[in-house]
Each structure stands twice: as C-alpha cells, then as structure tokens.
Amino acid sequence: MKKIIRTILALAMTLTLCACSAPAAAPVATEAPAAAATPAEPAAPAATDAAEPLKIGVIQLTQHAALDAACEGFVEGINAAGLNVEIDVQNAQGEQAICSTIATKFVNDGVDLIMAIATPAAQAAAQATKDIPILITAVTDPVSAGLVASNDAPGGNVSGTSDMNPVADQVDLLIKLAPTAKTVGIMYNSSEDNSIIQANMARAALEAKGLTAVELTVSASNEVQAVTQSAVGKVDALYLPTDNLMADTIATISMVATPAGIPIICGESNMVNGGGLATYGISYKQLGLQTAAQAIKILTEGADIAAMPIEFCNADLELTINQNIATQLGITIPTDLK
Secondary structure (H helix, E strand, O other): OOOHHHHHHHHHHHHHHHHOOOOOOOOOOOOOOOOOOOOOOOOOOOOOOOOOOEEEEEEEEEOHHHHHHHHHHHHHHHHHOOOOOEEEEEOOOOOOOHHHHHHHHHHHOOOEEEEEEOHHHHHHHHHHOOOOOEEEEOOOOOOOOOOOOOOOOOOOEEEEEEEHHHHHHHHHHHEEEEEEEOOEEEEEEOOOOHHHHHHHHHHHHHHHHOEEEEHHHHHHHHHHHHHHHHHHHOEEEEEEEOOOOHHHOOOHHHHHHHHOOOOOOOOOHHHOOOOOOEEEEHHHHHHHHHHHHHHHHHHHHHHHHHHHOOEEOOOOOOEEEEEHHHHHHHOOOOOHHO
C-alpha cells in the first residue's frame, strides 16, 4: 500500500515539474512608439526656366558722330524688343589691329552675334569667325569689301546694312551752292576701300556735269592739313565721301578750306556740323535701327543670315546746311533749299 502511495506522489510531482517547464507563450508584437516629429528640411529651390541671356558683341571702328549714331540706333532697337540680352560695345579707336583683337575676344567669349560698325571692323570680324552671325553697318559696298558674295544673297555668315550715299544728288547740291565751281577736289583716305568706290562715283558724276575732278588722297590724319593746303588755289570746291578719316579730321579741313573760300560738300550730316557746308545724307541712326531688326530675326526667329539681303537706308534723305559756314563763304542758300 505504501508503495502505491509513493508511486502516485512521484507521478504527481513529475506532472508538476513538466507544467512548470513548458515553453513561454510567444510575446505579442507591439508597435514601437512614434518618433518625435522633427522640423522638415527646407525644400531645395525649384530650378528656374530662365534662359541664359543672349550675348551680342559690338565692334565700332572709331568714335565719331555717324558711327556713334549707328551704334545708338542698334542698341536702341535691340532694347526695344525686350530681349534678355547682354550687349558689349567695344571701340577700336581707329586701329585695325584692335578691331581684330576685339573680334577674337568675342569669338572666345562665345557671343551669339557680332555687330561690326565700319568696313575695317567688319573685315576683322569676318576674318575671326565663319560660324557666328555677323551684321555690319556703315559699310558702303560689302561686295567690294570682300564681305558678301552679293548684296541680294550674301551666302556666308555676314549681312547687314550699307551706308551707300546718294553721290549724284550730292554733286547736284554742290553745283547749286557753288554754281561757278569748275574744278572740284575729291578728298579721301586712299587705304579705305569704300572711300575709293565713292570717289570713283563722285568723279563720274562731276565729269558728267562737265566739271573737272582732282583727287586729293591721304592715308593718315597727320597728312590732312598739308593736303588741304595743297588744294588752295587749285580747286573751287571740295567733295568728301563718308570716309572715317575725313569725318575725324573735318575740323582741320574746314580750318584751311573755309577761310580760302572753298565750300565743302560732305557725305554725311555730322561732317557738315563739324565744318562742312552741306549734304544730302542718310540717317545713321536709322541704319542702326534697321540692323537691330535684322539681329532680332536671327536671334529669335532663326533667320538664315546667308539669305538675308544687305539693306539700304529706308528713310528719306536729309538736307543739312551749316549756315555759319555759308555766311563765312558768302553763300546765299537758295530758297528751294530752305
């Protein structure tokens, strides 16, 4: 009996120990407490859609009123279009070598367009690049200057506006203001291609009217006074084309010619204001405005410069008379010119 009781107790203890050693229930998964909110990092600024500004480089051969007016008209026309554009105007102070340096700088800067004012500036730009569009102004004959294949179809990367003058009209004006003149001196820079062209035109127009033409050439400003003095007593009047050297030295020419009783008919109005007698001329500011309109077509419409014709001044000719010089010369201005 005792043996049975011990067996029952042992079995009970075994069951108790098994119950105590049973594996614990798997823990219930709980969500981790939310992390404390932290201030958001400032958002990166959104990329803007603003394009880089267009770049235009302007090479002006020298500073005188006509070329300044062309530059003014160009800049005014570009700004009036409201373009996002940077215009860098550089003046070469009359030096061809400086024109070349400026042109090379513009090419290295990667400008979108070059504007060249006067023939030497245009030739320097054309030599510097065959890829960047080049617009020119104050260039009398772009074909003879080697800049374009033809005025109607330039064929390369150069186009623009010409300042070809109404030479025949200017000769008629000379005859009206100096009707007794028989011999006319044509004074110009022999190293400027466009001056040579105008001189030839003036000679033909004068000879067609029965007058004698005498060429008076210079190649540097320090020759101007002596050449003008050499004309005193030999010519009855002077004709000066739109020549940059003549424009720069008109005061010197007038200082010699006017006291000697020699009237000066000029190629453009600013030369008249500087000491000449009179001209029928074009507006250089208008040329600048027309060239700006060409630039806008190239930069905003993708116009092909190779097919863009050379333009001529589309404004009426302007009669300019220097009354003070007329008084010194004893010339009465005809009523129909007033």
